[in-house]
Amino acid sequence: MEKKIIATTSLAGCFGCHMSILDIDERILDLIELVEFNKSPVDDIKTFTKPVDIGIVEGGCCNSENVEVLRSFRKNCKILISLGECAIMGGLPALRNGIPIEECLREAYLEGPTVGLNTTKILPNDDELPMLLDKVYPCHEVVKVDYYLPGCPPRADLIWDALVALITGNELALPYEVVKFD
Amino acid sequence: MKDRIFKIISKYNGDSSRLMDILHDIQDTEGYIAGDIMGLLADLLSLSAAQVEETVSFYHFYSDKPRAKVNIYLNDSVTANMFGRAEVLKAFEDACGISEGEVSEDGQLGLFSTSCIGMNDQEPAALINDKVFTRLTPYRVSQIIADLKSGKSLDEITVESCGDGKNALPEVNATVYNNIRRKGALLNNDYPFYSVVRDMLPNISSEEIIDIVSESNIRGRGGAGFPTGLKWKFGSKARGERRFIICNADEGEPGTFKDRVLLTEYPEMVFEGMAVAGYAVGADLGLLYLRYEYKYLLNYLNGILDNMRKNNYLGTNVAGIEDFNFDIRIQLGAGAYICGEESALIESLEGKRGEPRDKPPFPVEKGYLNLPTIVNNVETLATVVKIVKNGADWFNKLGNKDSVGTKVLSISGDCRFPGIYEVEWGMTISEVLAMCGATEVQAIQVGGPSGALIGKKDFGRELSYSDLPTGGSMIVFNNSRNLLREVVLNFTNFFIEESCGSCSTCRNMPYVLREKLLKILNGRGVKQDVEDILQWAKVLNVSRCGLGQTAANPIVSSIRNFRHLYDALVQKEVDYDSGFDLESSVLESCKVVGRQPIFHHH
Structure with a gap:
């Protein structure tokens, strides 16, 4: 069987979902038999070098760069997966949703208890910086997403089972214990 | 200030269930209900500060900040x-x-x-x-x-x-x-006020009254259509040391104004109906819950009640009937559509947030102060008086088989003669439209936003509980109207604004559906969005009350009956569009930090 190509990225996330990918432990050796990684922090490939079968996205979109990366994933990946709470619902970063952006920036850079060093009282405005979005968006509110793997982070077994199911074309077993959340 | 608060509280004997009145009085004297006043109230009424604050913050017309003169x-x-x-x-x-x-x-x-x-x-x-x-x-x-x-x-x-x-x-x-355009059996001024209480009640048993009302087959005129006789029978048999009659005058369904006219021109009959109901079920207190928007009628209505007391149509041994003691108090609301729902109304009467209760138990068993309570619509109570006067047979001859009697309609929108029309049940929509002088009609909203938006193909349908039920609201829209933007969006905004927030379905889904609707209106919708709305709206069915259950009706019924309007708006060439727009979503932050947005188009 030809190896499937995989790409991964972390947008407005904490890399916890990527840690959970690594948590498949020694099965990563089996995985390497099945897939080849393209653009991903796992192998540090920065740009897409070939068409990808499965794109895995951690984190939602909080700035313009997130949007551009996500769009490039949608463009280059046949299947796109939202991995974890932040990609699916916005997660912790989305706590700022509902608070005016001006208030967020003022708290973070001008008035918060830890901003003593910002003596020039400047809000980050360099053209090189990504632009903040009006709110944090889950991935599917920006591009079409094919599958969702929930969790914070999703369990390693769930990631493994889902990838194996996708690669082998078999149906993913979803017993009650996997889909219950309380 | 404290003295004024003490005085107000003693006026209501420190009764925390009268919190609505207490807050109204404070707002009148102090201008608004400040945080320290809420704390004081909590102490004096043995409530928690949160209980006072949650009531203040729930109602549109209470304010915790200074308002203008x-x-x-x-x-x-x-x-x-x-x-x-x-x-x-x-x-x-x-x-x-x-x-x-x-x-x-x-x-x-x-x-x-x-x-x-x-x-x-x-x-x-x-x-x-x-x-x-x-x-x-x-x-x-x-x-x-x-x-x-x-x-x-x-x-x-x-x-x-x-x-x-x-x-x-x-x-x-x-x-x-008033704009009364057409009178029928209820409105035709042939009834000498109070003659039922004065001449008939002393000579008839409460069971006989309930029998007459049951045999008349009248159903509730507020919209839900529960058989009134049955409600009274349940109420009369429910256990409790006291019973109450509530007249629901929290007429909040947009487009309904018939209760306003009934209370302006026929309040005597409404109050008399409450007394008849009180006699029938053995209640000693009637409460008319008047929506705040009709406060201008309050003094006038209290004057009518005083007059009734003077004539012994209210008070002790009413109309000389031994042991029939019945009085009526008017409770002013404070601006909340949801209080038209009977259990929310009762919560509000008890001085709380107007959040609907779980049912059962129904109010007939555990209502106001957890005692048996009959809640009837203004029109129902007024009509009952005439039914008792003229007999069940008289009433059964009006209307059609499924829905007997007449209905007072509130007709507005694009028609020459908006106003109040009393018609017999069974009238078709075409007849209604001709009657009110509506031409070039594109659609009519029957039963307010929680009802249905219907088009030409349904104009042959009849007003009746089994076909097109209505609490009376009929809004006509002619061909010049943008139904989705002017009507459906407005109604959806209304439901979002008026949700009590208790059920997550009603708190969230109407908002989600509005986002979908806006996306479609802004040209970013796809066919799947329309299907999503129909599917997702179903979760509202599990909401606790009618507001939640019907909150998607404006959107859903417009899709069902005006699908072509949606089809014309959704994109044909793409089957997916998230609706996301990078350019507009960064505008605010760029403005705050003072930079020009730059986009790299790949």
Whole structure:
């Protein structure tokens, strides 16, 4: 069987979902038999070098760069997966949703208890910086997403089972214990 | 200040269930209900501070911040917008020098928006310090504000343009018009007020009254249509040391205003109906829950009650009937559509947030103060009086087989003669439209936003409980109207605004559906969005009350009956569009930090 190509990225996330990918432990050796990684922090490939079968996205979109990366994933990946709470619902970063952006920036850079060093009282405005979005968006509110793997982070077994199911074309077993959340 | 609060609380004997009245009085004397007053109230009424605050914050017309000396609440209903609200708002803004939602710097004028105030046949309308001003035009607005600034009182301003009928009485003095266009069995002025209480009750048993009402087959006129006789029978048999009659005059369904007219022209019959119900089920207290928007009727209605007490139609041994003691109190609401739902209304009567209760138990078993309570609509109670007077057979001859009697309709929108029409059940929509002088009709909203938006193919259907039920609201839209943007969006906004927030379905889903609707209206919708709306709206069915269950009706019924409007808006060439727009979503942050947005188009 030809190896499937995989790409991964972390947008407005904490890399916890990527840690959970690594948590498949020694099965990563089996995985390497099945897939080849393209653009991903796992192998540090920065740009897409070939068409990808499965794109895995951690984190939602909080700035313009997130949007551009996500769009490039949608463009280059046949299947796109939202991995974890932040990609699916916005997660912790989305706590700022509902608070005016001006208030967020003022708290973070001008008035918060830890901003003593910002003596020039400047809000980050360099053209090189990504632009903040009006709110944090889950991935599917920006591009079409094919599958969702929930969790914070999703369990390693769930990631493994889902990838194996996708690669082998078999149906993913979803017993009650996997889909219950309380 | 403390002394004034003590005085108010002692007026209500420190009864925490009278919190609504206490808050109204405080707002009247202090201007608003400040945080420290809430703390004081909590102490004095043995409530927690949170209980007081949650009640204050729930209702539209209570304020925890200083309001202006003159507060203008401009109605934001569909018909107000159809008949020039935007120009009237602009005129208010220009004349007052403030924007909507603001209070002027000198604290003299405040301008706010409010949900339907029951004046749909005379829009645009506004409440100015509880006084109703109807048929506003930019010119009239400039005159009103100029008069106010020159020191005229609101009473002086209204008296210049008083409405018809009893609206012109000094104790009402409202610029409100009854617009009664058609009278029938209920409204035809052939009934000598109080004759049932005076002449019949002393000679008839409570069981016989319930039998007459049951045999008449009358069903509730508020919209739900529960058989009134059955409700009374349940109430009379429910256990409890006291029983109550509640008249639901929280007429909040946009487009409904018939109860306002009934309470203006026929309050005697409404109160008499409450007394008859009290006699039938063995209640000793009646409570009329009057929506805040009709506060201008309060003194007038209290005057009628005083008159009834003088004549012994209320009080002890009413009409000389031994041990039949019955009195009526009017409870003023404070601006919340949801309080039209009977269990929410009861919560509100007890001084709490108007959140619907879980059912069962129903109010007939555990209602006001957890005692057996009958809740009836204004029109139902007035009609019952005539039924008792004329007999069940008389009533059964009216209407059709499925729905007997007459219905008072509130017709508004694009028609020559908006107003009140009493018709027999069974009238078709075509007949209704011809009757009110509507032409070039695109659609009619039957039963208010929680009802159905129907088009030409359904104009042959009949008004009846089994075909097209209605609490009375009928809003006509002609071909010039943009149904989705002007009507469906407005109604959806209304449900989002008026949700009590208790059920997550009703708190969230209407908002999600509105996002979908806006996406479609903005040209970013795809076919799947329309399907999503139909599928997702189903979760609202698990909501606790009727508001939640019907909150998607404007969108869903417009999709069912006007699918072509959606098909014309959704994109044909793409099957997916998230609706996300990078350019507009970074505008705000770039402005805050002071940089120009730069986009790299790949």
